[in-house]
Amino acid sequence: MTPADLAAQAADLAHQASILAQNAAGVAAVAAQHVPPAAPFIYLFSIFVLAVFVGYYVVWSVTPALHSPLMAVTNAISSVIIVGAMLATGLHGSLIAHIFGFLAVVLVSINIFGGFAVTNRMLAMFKKK
Numbered sequence: 001m002t003p004a005d006l007a008a009q010a011a012d013l014a015h016q017a018s019i020l021a022q023n024a025a026g027v028a029a030v031a032a033q034h035v036p037p038a039a040p041f042i043y044l045f046s047i048f049v050l051a052v053f054v055g056y057y058v059v060w061s062v063t064p065a066l067h068s069p070l071m072a073v074t075n076a077i078s079s080v081i082i083v084g085a086m087l088a089t090g091l092h093g094s095l096i097a098h099i100f101g102f103l104a105v106v107l108v109s110i111n112i113f114g115g116f117a118v119t120n121r122m123l124a125m126f127k128k129k
Contacts, residue, residue: 010066017058075115082108 062070085108088101 006063006066009063010069013058013061013066016061017054020054020057075112075119078108078111078115082112 059070082105085101085104088097089105090101091097
């Protein structure tokens with residue numbers, strides 16, 4: 001497989017991911033207009049399920065040659081997620097929000113540092129000795 005083929009496949013994958021994200025955002029926007037105030041759990045759970053499907057289809061359609069760049073992007077996304085987790089941990093709220101926020105900070109930290117270690121090791125394989 002040539003680099004041009006990989007670039008074309010990456011561009012196609014990015015286009016498919018953007019279409020999936022637009023569809024998920026459209027569904028979420030429609031759902032937000034019709035969500036009753038008493039059902040926030042169902043609303044948030046449906047967004048979570050949509051995110052799982054989008055993530056599954058994006059990650060499993062990546063060729064092995066693109067796994068290193070995907071890992072780098074995942075680390076960047078995790079670094080954004082940790083900001084929300086720290087906010088959930090530090091803001092005034094219920095004890096359960098603090099517990100889940102702390103758990104999210106721990107798990108995302110493991111993901112970030114482990115991802116950078118794996119990415120560094122993969123990139124070291126391409127260096128000349």
